[in-house]
Amino acid sequence: xxxxxxxxxxxxxxxxxxxxxxxxxxxxxxxxxxxxxxxxxxxxxxxxxxxxxxxxxxxxxxxxxxxxxxxxxxxxxxxxxxxxxxxxxxxxxxxxxxxxxxxxxxxxxxxxxxxxxxxxxxxxxxxxxxxxxxxxxxxxxxxxxxxxxxxxxxxxxxxxxxxxxxxxxxxxxxxxxxxxxxxxxxxxxxxxxxxxxxxxxxxxxxxxxxxxxxxxxxxxxxxxxxxxxxxxxxxxxxxxxxxxxxxxxxxxxxxxxxxxxxxxxxxxxxxxxxxxxxxxxxxxxxxxxxxxxxxxxxxxxxxxxxxxxxxxxxxxxxxxxxxxxxxxxxxxxxxxxxxxxxxxxxxxxxxxxxxxxxxxxxxxxxxxxxxxxxxxxxxxxxxxxxxxxxxxxxxxxxxxxxxxxxxxxxxxxxxxxxxxxxxxxxxxxxxxxxxxxxxxxxxxxxxxxxxxxxxxxxxxxx
Amino acid sequence: xxxxxxxxxxxxxxxxxxxxxxxxxxxxxxxxxxxxxxxxxxxxxxxxxxxxxxxxxxxxxxxxxxxxxxxxxxxxxxxxxxxxxxxxxxxxxxxxxxxxxxxxxxxxxxxxxxxxxxxxxxxxxxxxxxxxxxxxxxxxxxxxxxxxxxxxxxxxxxxxxxxxxxxxxxxxxxxxxxxxxxxxxxxxxxxxxxxxxxxxxxxxxxxxxxxxxxxxxxxxxxxxxxxxxxxxxxxxxxxxxxxxxxxxxxxxxxxxxxxxxxxxxxxx
Numbered sequence: 001x002x003x004x005x006x007x008x009x010x011x012x013x014x015x016x017x018x019x020x021x022x023x024x025x026x027x028x029x030x031x032x033x034x035x036x037x038x039x040x041x042x043x044x045x046x047x048x049x050x051x052x053x054x055x056x057x058x059x060x061x062x063x064x065x066x067x068x069x070x071x072x073x074x075x076x077x078x079x080x081x082x083x084x085x086x087x088x089x090x091x092x093x094x095x096x097x098x099x100x101x102x103x104x105x106x107x108x109x110x111x112x113x114x115x116x117x118x119x120x121x122x123x124x125x126x127x128x129x130x131x132x133x134x135x136x137x138x139x140x141x142x143x144x145x146x147x148x149x150x151x152x153x154x155x156x157x158x159x160x161x162x163x164x165x166x167x168x169x170x171x172x173x174x175x176x177x178x179x180x181x182x183x184x185x186x187x188x189x190x191x192x193x194x195x196x197x198x199x200x201x202x203x204x205x206x207x208x209x210x211x212x213x214x215x216x217x218x219x220x221x222x223x224x225x226x227x228x229x230x231x232x233x234x235x236x237x238x239x240x241x242x243x244x245x246x247x248x249x250x251x252x253x254x255x256x257x258x259x260x261x262x263x264x265x266x267x268x269x270x271x272x273x274x275x276x277x278x279x280x281x282x283x284x285x286x287x288x289x290x291x292x293x294x295x296x297x298x299x300x301x302x303x304x305x306x307x308x309x310x311x312x313x314x315x316x317x318x319x320x321x322x323x324x325x326x327x328x329x330x331x332x333x334x335x336x337x338x339x340x341x342x343x344x345x346x347x348x349x350x351x352x353x354x355x356x357x358x359x360x361x362x363x364x365x366x367x368x369x370x371x372x373x374x375x376x377x378x379x380x381x382x383x384x385x386x387x388x389x390x391x392x393x394x395x396x397x398x399x400x401x402x403x404x405x406x407x408x409x410x411x412x413x414x415x416x417x418x419x420x421x422x423x424x425x426x427x428x429x430x431x432x433x434x435x436x437x438x439x440x441x442x443x444x445x446x447x448x449x450x451x452x453x454x455x456x457x458x459x460x461x462x
Numbered sequence: 463x464x465x466x467x468x469x470x471x472x473x474x475x476x477x478x479x480x481x482x483x484x485x486x487x488x489x490x491x492x493x494x495x496x497x498x499x500x501x502x503x504x505x506x507x508x509x510x511x512x513x514x515x516x517x518x519x520x521x522x523x524x525x526x527x528x529x530x531x532x533x534x535x536x537x538x539x540x541x542x543x544x545x546x547x548x549x550x551x552x553x554x555x556x557x558x559x560x561x562x563x564x565x566x567x568x569x570x571x572x573x574x575x576x577x578x579x580x581x582x583x584x585x586x587x588x589x590x591x592x593x594x595x596x597x598x599x600x601x602x603x604x605x606x607x608x609x610x611x612x613x614x615x616x617x618x619x620x621x622x623x624x625x626x627x628x629x630x631x632x633x634x635x636x637x638x639x640x641x642x643x644x645x646x647x648x649x650x651x652x653x654x655x656x657x658x659x660x661x662x663x664x665x666x667x668x669x670x671x672x673x674x675x676x677x678x679x680x681x682x683x684x685x686x687x688x689x690x691x692x693x694x695x696x697x698x699x700x701x702x703x704x705x706x707x708x709x710x711x712x713x714x715x716x717x718x719x720x721x722x723x724x725x726x727x728x729x730x
Contacts, residue, residue, distance in 0.1 A: 055626055075629045076638075082630045088623035092645040101641075102631035153631065 005067070006031040006157065006189050007052060012061035014047055021047050023213040025061070029157075029206075034183050034190045036200040039210035040236070045193045046161060048210070052191065053159050054078050065156075081150035082159040086166060087142045089134040095121075095145050096130040102153040120148040123182065140171045147182075157189040164199065176202050197237045201225065209233050225278075227343055231413055231420075234276040234343070241282075241319050243416045245275035245344065253344055256416060257315035258293045260337060264344040274345045279308070279320040281341035284333055291334035295319070297327045311335070317416040352394065352431050356387040356456070364456060368427030369405035372451045384459040391420070391434035393453035396445045403446020407431075409439045423447060483706055490699035497694060508700045516697045525684035526701075532594075532669075532680060533662035536601035540658040543602070544609025545651050549643065551610065552617040563614070566607045577604060578671035585672065592674025600672040601665065605658030612657060616650035649719060656716050660709060681705070 007029040014022040022044045029035050037045035050056045051063060054075035062069050070078060081102070089098050096117055103113045121127050124144040134142060143163060150158055160179075164172045180203055183190050194200055200207050201221040209216040209224060209232075217229045228234035231242050245255030247267040253260055255275045267273060285291055295311035298318075307326040311319050311333065327333055356366030360381045364373050371387075379385060400406035407425035414420075421433045423445065431447065439445070490508070494501040510516040514523065551562050569577065581600045585592055624646070628638035644651075666682035673683065681701075688695055 053630065055629075075626070076632050076634055080630075082627070084623040084627055086621055086623060088621050088627040090624060090627070090642055090645075091621075101628070101633075105632045105637065149631065 004031050005029065006065065007191075008064040008067070009048070009051075010062050010064065012048075012051065012058045012063065014044075014051065014056065014059050021213050022051075022058075025213075025215060027208060027215065027218070029189060029191065032187055032189055034180075034192065034203060034205045036192045036194060036204040036207050037210060038194060038197060038200040038207050038236075039216075040195055042212075043210040044213040045195075045210050049082075049159055049161055049191065049193050052157075053080055053082050079156040080159055081153050081155040082161060083143075083146050083150050083163045085162045087139075087146045089142055089145055089149070091135055093134070094130070095126070095132050095134060095137075098134055098145055099149045099152050101149065106153075116152050117148075120152045123151065123185075124148045124178075139166055140175065143167065143175065147179075151182075151186070155188065157191060160190065160192045162194055163192075165194075165196075172199070179203060201237070209236065211236075228276055228345065230345055230348055231274055231276075232411075234274075234345070235413055239279050239320060239322070241277045241279060241416060242413055243275045243277070243317070245273045247271045247273045247344060251339070253342060256293065256313050256317040256319070258313075260292065260342055261339040262342040262344055263339050264342075267344065267346070272347050272350055274347055276343040276345065277319075277337055277341060279322040280306070281337060282319060282321045283336055283338075284321075284323060284325070284327065285336055286334065288334065290336050292336040294332060294334055297329050297331045297333060300326050300329055302326070318414075319416060349432065351391065352389045354387045354389075354429075354431075355459075356385050358383045358385055358456075362451075364454065367405055367425055367429040367431065369403075369447075371404055371449055371454060373454045373456060374451050376456055379456070379458060386457050386459055388455040388457075389449050389453050391432050393449055394423075394431060394433040395448045395450070396421075396423070396433060396435060396437065396439065397448060398445070400444050400446045403448045405429075405447045407445055407447055409441055409443040409445060412439065412441055486699055487703045487706070490703045493696070495693070495696055497696075497699070507697050511697045511700050517695065519697075521679065522684060522695070522697070522701075525679040525681050528594075528678065529663060529680040529682075532598055532601055533659050536598050536605050536662050537655050537659035539598075539602045540605035540609050541651055541655040544606045544654055544658075545613050545644075545647060547606065548610045548613035548617060548647075548650075549639075552614060566610050569604055569607050570611075574604075574665065574667035575671075578668040581668065582671040592672055593676045593678055596672045596674065597669055597678065597680075600668050601658075601662045604665075604668060605661055608657040608661060609651065609654030612654035613647050613650040616647045620646050653716055653719065656712055660712060663705075663709070 005028045007027075009025050009027040012022055012025040013020065025044075025048065027048075037048055039045045047056065051058055054070070054073065057071060063071060065078070090101065093101065099117045099120060100113050103116060108116070117130070118127070121130065124147055126141065126144050126148065129137070129141065129145075134145060137145065143166075147163070163179075164175050167175060176199060179190075192200075192203060201224075204221055206218065207221055207224050208218050211232050217224055217233045219227075224233065224237055228237060228240075234240045234242055243255045245253050247253050247264070247270070248259065249269050250265040250267075251262055253262045253264070253273065253275060293313055293315070295313045297309055297311050299310045301308045303322075306322045306324055309321045309323065309327060311321060313319060321335075354366040356364045358376065358379045358381050359365050359370055361375050361377070361379070362373060363370050364385060364387060365371075366387050397403045405425050405427065407423045409421055410424035410430070411422040412419055418434050418436050419439065421435065421439060423431050423433055425431070425447065489497060489500070491503055491505065492500050493504045493506050514520070516522075547566075551559055551566070554562060578600070581596075581603065582592075585596050590596060624642055625638055628642040629635065633641060664682075665680075666686065669680050670683055670686070673679075679687070685694070685698060688698065
């Protein structure tokens with residue numbers, strides 16, 4: 001372990017009842033770093049922060065501060081201070097007393113308190129507000145007081161739990177710049193929790209992308225943006241075209257039924273992959289020699305700095321393009337993509353695989369339902385089997401009761417010519433579906449799979 | 463005409479409600495021994511009450527003293543227990559919290575006689591000799607739910623993070639409780655205290671059953687015994703008038719307080 005780690009999380013897991021909120025988290029944070037835990041709500045980022053601050057204890061694993069386990073240390077003895085989401089100022093105290101709260105508990109001499117409170121108020125540009133009632137302040141001012149209250153104790157680490165979420169856009173942008181400036185001036189470690197990817201990209205030295213209790217990717221903002229490791233990260237950070245592809249050989253990939261040069265190696269030959277192309281990385285050209293594929297513009301919207309256009313490729317895929325110059329709807333355009341700008345990712349899965357159990361020769365029980373299947377001569381009832389189904393084979397039905405099992409659309413990705421959905425069944429199983437139908441996140445669906453589409457093999461005895 | 467009737471109705475109701483009180487108050491200013499005889503305006507009874515120049519004055523005074531002491535002690539203890547209980551109830555899981563809040567409300571609607579008799583039986587069963595202590599314990603038991611009920615809404619209004627914020631800034635759990643939670647809950651605690659205090663002052667049935675046989679009297683039991691001994695002592699008339707006025711002032715204080723604490727919330 002390197003000596004400059006201030007925090008180490010090792011194999012940390014946390015459950016609330018039956019629900020696993022953190023699943024084997026491994027993470028280190030370097031001294032002086034600005035680290036952001038980024039993810040959608042319910043991904044476990046706030047739980048991670050609360051484990052570090054000590055308001056929760058991990059079920060498994062350990063949390064180290066400067067190499068020493070701190071699981072036995074209560075929150076009030078940890079050298080961290082937190083800026084809470086809804087400020088959490090003490091309404092019965094004025095600005096000065098709010099900030100001095102921690103110092104008074106430590107019995108710091110009066111004149112020293114005066115000096116330090118004055119200094120942090122200046123740092124957050126709130127110098128003349130000492131005697132103000134905190135409830136009379138605006139949201140932005142309250143947040144500044146909350147930051148000052150945390151910083152005055154000179155913590156080794158400042159923890160920030162979505163501190164800007166309650167502010168309006170303009171104020172949020174200003175505060176981002178100020179936070180970054182404070183981090184530079186103070187040189188202490190900041191651990192920041194947010195669901196706002198733009199905020200994370202602006203502020204952080206390192207971003208930890210989380211989803212469903214697992215760390216998806218750790219990296220610098222440019223790494224995360226340019227080289228997402230999976231579809232979730234690519235989709236969550238910025239806009240992207242995520243497409244099904246095939247790695248032909250090193251540095252050569254096929255997608256949208258065209259072949260492109262790329263810079264990725266080591267995937268093997270003729271391997272299915274996912275490809276990410278950022279919308280600003282698809283270029284228009286008038287030079288036929290540069291043109292890699294043709295497309296027709298089908299919509300064009302002005303977004304302030306750039307235009308956002310959707311084009312239909314000559315091979316039937318839809319792509320998003322961002323450019324400073326608009327092209328009229330209906331125009332036929334020539335396009336190319338730089339090899340550098342094609343990000344190739346391993347496919348996380350190529351088909352659904354379930355553990356099942358034969359009920360009788362033509363029925364199999366899996367993911368909480370009994371599905372019909374083709375007659376399976378060699379298999380008797382009660383036998384454990386492995387069931388496979390392609391993404392296209394899964395049928396989604398409008399009414400939950402029409403399906404063999406019920407679930408909801410948990411996550412969806414547009415892949416240029418079809419949607420790739422993650423379905424979470426009521427029993428808590430995941431399955432993946434490719435479909436041309438349009439669903440929204442949260443839609444309740446019934447799930448069915450045709451008998452002929454289930455491929456059943458006998459489980460290897462374990 | 464219709465409007466006149468509607469107005470008259472409310473005034474008739476008010477007169478009926480307050481007639482007995484006004485009656486007592488008016489007749490506290492005359493010397494007659496028999497209630498209902500007007501023998502001319504006089505403040506003699508008030509003077510007697512305060513100088514002690516009356517029959518049975520010392521037992522009346524000790525009854526007043528007992529009443530106030532019991533009310534004060536039981537209301538203070540209720541406030542403490544009720545506040546701690548409210549914090550506990552608030553932190554329960556949703557379902558359990560609703561159940562416990564419901565259980566908390568039952569003693570308040572339970573008839574006093576039943577509370578009194580059941581406490582009496584409990585004390586007998588536990589071989590606790592009845593007297594001052596049992597009366598105070600009994601009053602604490604029916605006062606506490608009122609405190610819980612007035613502190614719970616204050617907890618719900620509070621930003622749940624402020625307790626954690628205090629811990630985060632280095633306060634121990636007990637420091638966080640006293641320096642952050644208590645100031646936030648204080649208005650609810652005071653309302654609860656005043657409620658418990660007035661309920662205790664007011665109580666007859668529970669006291670009657672739990673005071674034992676040592677001759678402990680509070681005002682209500684004193685008046686009850688006195689009235690049965692052939693007529694109310696005349697000095698009780700000014701005394702009751704004064705008590706009514708004190709309760710009235712307390713109620714006004716409660717209402718003004720809750721009106722005032724509501725305004726800043728609206729402003730936010």
